[in-house]
Amino acid sequence: MNPERPPVPLPHPTGPLTGYRVLDLADEKGQLGTRLLAELGADVIKIEPPRDGDPTRQHAPFFRNEAGAETSLFWWTMNAGKRSITLQLKLEAGRQLFHRLVAHSDIVVETTIPGEAAALGLDYASIERANPGAILVSITGFGQDGPYARWHATDIVGAAMGGLMYLNGDPERGPVRTTVPQAYTQVNVQAMVGALIALYARPLNGGRGQHVDVSMQEAVANTMDNAQQTWDIRRVNASGPGLHRNTAGVRTARYLFETADGWVAALQAGGLIGQQANAIIDWLAENGEARGLDSPEWRQKLTSLQPLTPEDRQYVEETMAAFCRTRKKEDLVAEAQRRGAGWAPVFSPREIVESKQLAARNYWTRVTHHDLGETFIYPGAPFRLSATPWMQRGRAPHIGEHNEEVYCGLLGLDSQELRRLRLRMVI
Amino acid sequence: MPESSYEPVRKPFEGIRVADFAWVGVGPLVSKYLADHGAEVIRIESTTYPETLRRVGPFVDDVPNIDGSGYFANFNSSKLGVSVNLKHPKGPDLVRRLLARCDVVTESFTPGTMARFGLDYESIRGVRPDIIMISMPLYGQDGPWAHYAGYGHVLQAAAGFNHFTGWEDGPPLGTGVAYTDFLVPHFAAIALIAALDYRRRTGEGQYIDFSQFEAAIHGLWTAILDWTINGHEQTRLGNHDLEAAPHNAYRCRDGRWVVIACETEKHWEGLKAALGRPEWCDMERMRRRWQRINEQKEIDRHLTFWFEDFTRLPTEAAFQVEEGVEGPPVRKYTTEEVVRLFQSFGVPCGIVQSPEEMHADPQLAHRHHYWKLEHPVMGLRTYDAPSFKLSLTPGELTRPAPLLGQHNEYVFKQIVGLTDDEYVDLLADGAFD
Numbered sequence: 001m002n003p004e005r006p007p008v009p010l011p012h013p014t015g016p017l018t019g020y021r022v023l024d025l026a027d028e029k030g031q032l033g034t035r036l037l038a039e040l041g042a043d044v045i046k047i048e049p050p051r052d053g054d055p056t057r058q059h060a061p062f063f064r065n066e067a068g069a070e071t072s073l074f075w076w077t078m079n080a081g082k083r084s085i086t087l088q089l090k091l092e093a094g095r096q097l098f099h100r101l102v103a104h105s106d107i108v109v110e111t112t113i114p115g116e117a118a119a120l121g122l123d124y125a126s127i128e129r130a131n132p133g134a135i136l137v138s139i140t141g142f143g144q145d146g147p148y149a150r151w152h153a154t155d156i157v158g159a160a161m162g163g164l165m166y167l168n169g170d171p172e173r174g175p176v177r178t179t180v181p182q183a184y185t186q187v188n189v190q191a192m193v194g195a196l197i198a199l200y201a202r203p204l205n206g207g208r209g210q211h212v213d214v215s216m217q218e219a220v221a222n223t224m225d226n227a228q229q230t231w232d233i234r235r236v237n238a239s240g241p242g243l244h245r246n247t248a249g250v251r252t253a254r255y256l257f258e259t260a261d262g263w264v265a266a267l268q269a270g271g272l273i274g275q276q277a278n279a280i281i282d283w284l285a286e287n288g289e290a291r292g293l294d295s296p297e298w299r300q301k302l303t304s305l306q307p308l309t310p311e312d313r314q315y316v317e318e319t320m321a322a323f324c325r326t327r328k329k330e331d332l333v334a335e336a337q338r339r340g341a342g343w344a345p346v347f348s349p350r351e352i353v354e355s356k357q358l359a360a361r362n363y364w365t366r367v368t369h370h371d372l373g374e375t376f377i378y379p380g381a382p383f384r385l386s387a388t389p390w391m392q393r394g395r396a397p398h399i400g401e402h403n404e405e406v407y408c409g410l411l412g413l414d415s416q417e418l419r420r421l422r423l424r425m426v427i
Numbered sequence: 428m429p430e431s432s433y434e435p436v437r438k439p440f441e442g443i444r445v446a447d448f449a450w451v452g453v454g455p456l457v458s459k460y461l462a463d464h465g466a467e468v469i470r471i472e473s474t475t476y477p478e479t480l481r482r483v484g485p486f487v488d489d490v491p492n493i494d495g496s497g498y499f500a501n502f503n504s505s506k507l508g509v510s511v512n513l514k515h516p517k518g519p520d521l522v523r524r525l526l527a528r529c530d531v532v533t534e535s536f537t538p539g540t541m542a543r544f545g546l547d548y549e550s551i552r553g554v555r556p557d558i559i560m561i562s563m564p565l566y567g568q569d570g571p572w573a574h575y576a577g578y579g580h581v582l583q584a585a586a587g588f589n590h591f592t593g594w595e596d597g598p599p600l601g602t603g604v605a606y607t608d609f610l611v612p613h614f615a616a617i618a619l620i621a622a623l624d625y626r627r628r629t630g631e632g633q634y635i636d637f638s639q640f641e642a643a644i645h646g647l648w649t650a651i652l653d654w655t656i657n658g659h660e661q662t663r664l665g666n667h668d669l670e671a672a673p674h675n676a677y678r679c680r681d682g683r684w685v686v687i688a689c690e691t692e693k694h695w696e697g698l699k700a701a702l703g704r705p706e707w708c709d710m711e712r713m714r715r716r717w718q719r720i721n722e723q724k725e726i727d728r729h730l731t732f733w734f735e736d737f738t739r740l741p742t743e744a745a746f747q748v749e750e751g752v753e754g755p756p757v758r759k760y761t762t763e764e765v766v767r768l769f770q771s772f773g774v775p776c777g778i779v780q781s782p783e784e785m786h787a788d789p790q791l792a793h794r795h796h797y798w799k800l801e802h803p804v805m806g807l808r809t810y811d812a813p814s815f816k817l818s819l820t821p822g823e824l825t826r827p828a829p830l831l832g833q834h835n836e837y838v839f840k841q842i843v844g845l846t847d848d849e850y851v852d853l854l855a856d857g858a859f860d
Contacts, residue, residue, distance in 0.1 A: 015621075016621035016622055016624060016625035017621050017624070017625075032645070036614075036617055036645075040617075040618075040621050059649075059670065060669055060670050061649055061653045061657060061659065061661075061669070063656060063657070064657065065657065073649045073652045073653055073656060073657070074648075074649050076652060077648070077649050077651075077652050124818070137815075142790050142794075143790075143794050143816070144816075145793065145794075146789070146790045146793035146794055147789050147790055147793060148789075148790040149790075151770050151775075151777070152694075152770060152773055152774065152775040152776075153775055153777070154671075154688040154690055154775045155688070156666065156668070156674065156676075156686045156688045156775075157686055157688060157775045157776060157777040159686075160676070160684075160685075160686040160777045160778060160779040160780065161777040161778065161780055161788075161790075162780075162785075163780050163781070163782060163784075163785045164602075164603075164604070165676070165686070165779045166779050166780060166781045166782070167602075167603035167604055167782075168592060168600070168601075168602050168603040168604075169600065169603070170593075170597075170600060173594060173597075174676060174678065174684055175666075175676055175684055175779045176592060176593060176594070176600065176665060176666055176676075177666050177676075177686075178588060178591050178592045178602055178606075178663075179591045179592070179661070179662070179663050179664045179665075179667075179668075180587075180588075180591045180646070180647050180648040180650055180661075181648055182588075182606075182610075182646065184648075185610065185646040185648070186609075186610070186613075186814075187814070189610070189613035189614060189617065190613050190813070190814045190815065191814075191815060192613070192617050193460055193613050193616045193617055193620070193813075193815070194813065194814075194815030194817060196616075196617060196620040196621060196624070197439045197440075197460070197464050197620060197817065197820070198439075198817055198819075198820070199620075199624060200439050200440070200620055200623060200624055200627075201437070201438070201439035201464075201817070201819065201820040203627070204437040204438075204439065204441065205434075205436055205437055205819060205820070206434065208819060209819075210817055210818045210819035210820065211817075211818040212815050212816070212817055212818075213815060213816040213817075213818070214814055214815040214816075215794060215796075215814055215815075216814075217790065217791070218791065218794060218796050218812075218813075218814035219814035221785060221791065221796060221811065221814070222609065222811050222813075222814055223604060223606070223609035223610070224604065224609075224782065224785070225603075225604035225605055225608070225609065226483075226484075226485060226497060226498040226501065227604070227782045228501070228782050228785060228786070228797070228809055228811065229485055229497030229498060229500070229501050229808070229809060230484075230485045230497070230782065231781075231782035231783050231785075231786055232485075232497065232786070232808060232809040233484075233485040233486070233487055233497045233805070233808070234484075234485045234489070235783075237781045237782050237783050238603070238782060239603075239781070240600075240603055241601060241603055242600055242601075243598065243600065243601070244601070245580060245601060246603055246604075247483070247484075248483065248484035248485040248498070249485065255580065255581075255601065256584075256589065256598065256599060256600070256601060258598070263584075263589070263598065263599050264584070265580065265581040265583075265584035265585075265589060265601075266581070267578065267580055267581065337574075337575050337576065340576065341576070342575070342576035342577030342578060342581055343577070343581060344575075344577055344581035344582060344584045344585040345584065345585060346584040346585075346589045346590055346599050347584065347585050347586070347587055347590060348587065348590045348660055348662070349587060349590075349647065349650040349651055349653070349654040349660055349661060350654050350660050352585075352586070352587055352644060352647075352651070353651065353654055353655055355585075356570075356571055356572075357566055357567075357570045357571055357572040357573075357640070358570075358640075358641070360569070360570035360571055361567055361569065361570045361638065361641070363641055376652070376655060376656050377655040377656075378651070378652065378655070379641075379644050379645055379651050380641065381641065382614045382618075382641055382642040382644075382645050383614060383615065383617075383618035383635055383636075383637050383641075383642065384567075384635065384636040384637070384638075385618060385621075385622060385633055385634075385635050386633045386634040386635070386636075387622075387625070387631055387632075387633035388621075388622065388625050388633065390618075
């Protein structure tokens with residue numbers, strides 16, 4: 001293999017999913033998930049509309065802020081390691097070709113609004129006819145049926161209708177969405193769990209495939225911690241606690257504190273409240289900053305597990321806030337951990353990339369973009385399998401980069417036919 | 428079709444047995460997938476050190492009860508439960524005998540804990556050569572943070588989610604939940620099921636070193652590449668978005684919030700039509716998406732006014748005469764009506780639903796999302812089901828969460844093969860404490 005010009009994608013003969021093929025027609029709700037399958041060895045073929053390619057290629061940010069079909073960092077992040085072909089499903093000839101591909105595939109992932117799939121040959125009846133063993137994964141905002149099935153949904157709609165946004169935010173300013181889209185992230189990864197369960201069920205059931213119907217709203221509903229059970233059992237609605245934490249519907253002690261260089265996350269006012277509080281009280285006392293919390297009365301109160309009065313709690317929180325404000329977050333975290341308290345720093349993307357833990361674990365991978373003559377740092381393995389390792393498989397494909405490979409190599413078309421399809425705008 | 432050709436559908440993980448040592452959120456949510464799809468999952472606990480979530484509410488009548496936590500229950504549907512004292516001289520051996528009859532081992536202890544009981548991967552492989560074992564601590568098996576303590580509430584800070592939650596001009600906020608606890612289990616389940624599939628084809632088991640931190644970073648969308656490639660650090664934007672405007676939550680007359688996201692020209696045209704094309708939205712500087720992103724504060728101001736002026740309480744009349752304004756009565760909308768109106772014009776929008784509203788949501792009810800299971804201590808309670816419906820082999824929550832040690836007798840007699848006498852002796856001796 002020429003290291004200057006590695007193949008795209010890199011071969012992955014030792015993945016746990018090597019030998020399976022996935023057709024990816026997904027938008028933001030499915031591209032991360034199918035990428036994970038590629039990194040586990042599956043041959044993932046991204047199917048794009050001819051000419052302009054997939055609409056998600058237009059997503060910012062762009063490489064050096066230059067917008068273009070091949071420079072979207074969204075595209076790079078979500079589609080690394082896949083192959084790309086162009087195919088027009090709005091044409092009958094395109095749908096025929098697509099169904100020939102389905103006959104060679106195990107999983108098909110699509111994200112059209114319910115009711116729109118049939119016109120593109122993407123409905124389960126058509127997929128099953130083309131290949132009874134195929135698994136069709138349909139990822140939508142609300143699922144294939146029900147009163148909201150045809151509603152339009154983006155990430156923030158999923159976060160709102162799925163209940164997570166209500167739990168998130170601040171009593172004064174209202175609910176807030178996490179800016180990096182988590183409704184999309186959730187539905188991506190949960191859909192792939194469903195796809196793999198269906199794949200595992202296939203040989204048990206005579207090789208029959210099935211339809212996996214995934215709802216973004218339900219995926220988000222499953223991230224509500226214990227809020228749903230808290231409503232069910234206590235009839236209390238948990239809501240956005242700001243810098244504090246919700247415990248079974250009760251807004252409890254503050255857990256985010258500003259430091260000299262950022263913020264730390266430290267539950268129970270940094271551990272000043274709870275059975276192990278003495279270790280943290282001692283720490284503050286050794287530095288002369290316990291503000292009286294090291295008295296026997298306070299120690300008894302803080303370790304008793306009885307709720308504090310609001311005034312007492314505020315005094316404790318202020319004591320911790322003052323202690324943190326003059327110190328650096330990584331020093332605070334290291335010392336708190338040494339004393340048995342589970343603190344963590346609030347990291348930004350830069351600080352994550354510079355993390356010592358991730359460096360020691362050799363987490364980051366370098367990806368060669370031979371088309372640009374450069375190599376970039378990408379996130380590494382989300383899981384480390386000893387016998388069938390995860391593998392980053394190189395950069396994301398260009399529009400239709402693998403047309404010849406797939407249409408000629410896999411379906412056996414000749415170059416004449418390929419040219420004809422291109423002229424007719426089928427590919 | 429003749430009756431004889433009917434073959435009953437087999438559940439995906441029928442015949443798979445899982446020993447689940449994991450605790451709190453991440454591990455139990457991984458094995459819940461397996462249990463709800465047919466695996467026999469055995470939670471291995473201890474009465475001496477009960478699992479943390481058993482001690483965290485909500486509890487019925489607010490009375491703490493080791494068998495009464497709704498938090499624990501939801502993550503442990505369809506599972507069996509045993510208690511073993513690993514510090515009893517016979518404890519580890521009992522567990523090893525059970526593991527010889529298992530296909531999967533899951534755990535999320537601090538690295539080294541399983542080895543101390545002689546239950547590390549190499550030892551388990553000695554009794555079960557094709558075992559698949561997954562370890563899921565916060566930070567992985569090695570590195571300077573490998574022994575760091577914590578929960579999902581603080582891991583989300585290290586993994587960037589607090590940085591990305593809150594308003595642009597304000598501090599990082601929590602996500603209100605232990606967010607990574609509900610993100611990384613899906614990654615772990617993907618790895619585990621892929622490994623099971625590989626084992627079925629090759630007979631080969633393996634070990635999975637899973638770091639919650641390392642998986643969570645894949646949930647940061649484009650933020651990592653934007654830094655490593657462009658040197659640009661993304662940050663929290665309140666309810667705004669890098670690429671869409673308007674994109675925010677607006678308060679209705681009844682105090683509830685509605686979100687709107689206009690990502691495309693079609694969404695924006697739909698919103699204009701739904702609002703009745705007020706003058707401000709046809710201004711030249713609102714024409715293109717990037718212009719609207721620049722003008723989003725002004726758009727927010729207009730929409731905030733619109734929501735104040737045109738929403739109503741359910742008890743108020745749909746047509747109201749404006750005080751001091753000439754003309755016919757004006758149509759006002761309830762929060763539900765606003766969402767239906769905008770959706771009918773193709774605008775992505777929805778209500779910020781509370782847990783109570785989720786409970787009553789007609790879509791979730793239609794999808795049978797929440798399951799009701801009768802629990803011996805807690806009564807009829809709500810459990811989450813998978814977000815996917817499999818047409819041939821749907822998930823099924825077969826039983827409520829186990830009581831602590833509820834299935835000791837079944838597991839140690841039927842599966843491990845202890846005689847009645849052996850079982851009673853060990854019980855009396857404290858091996859199942």
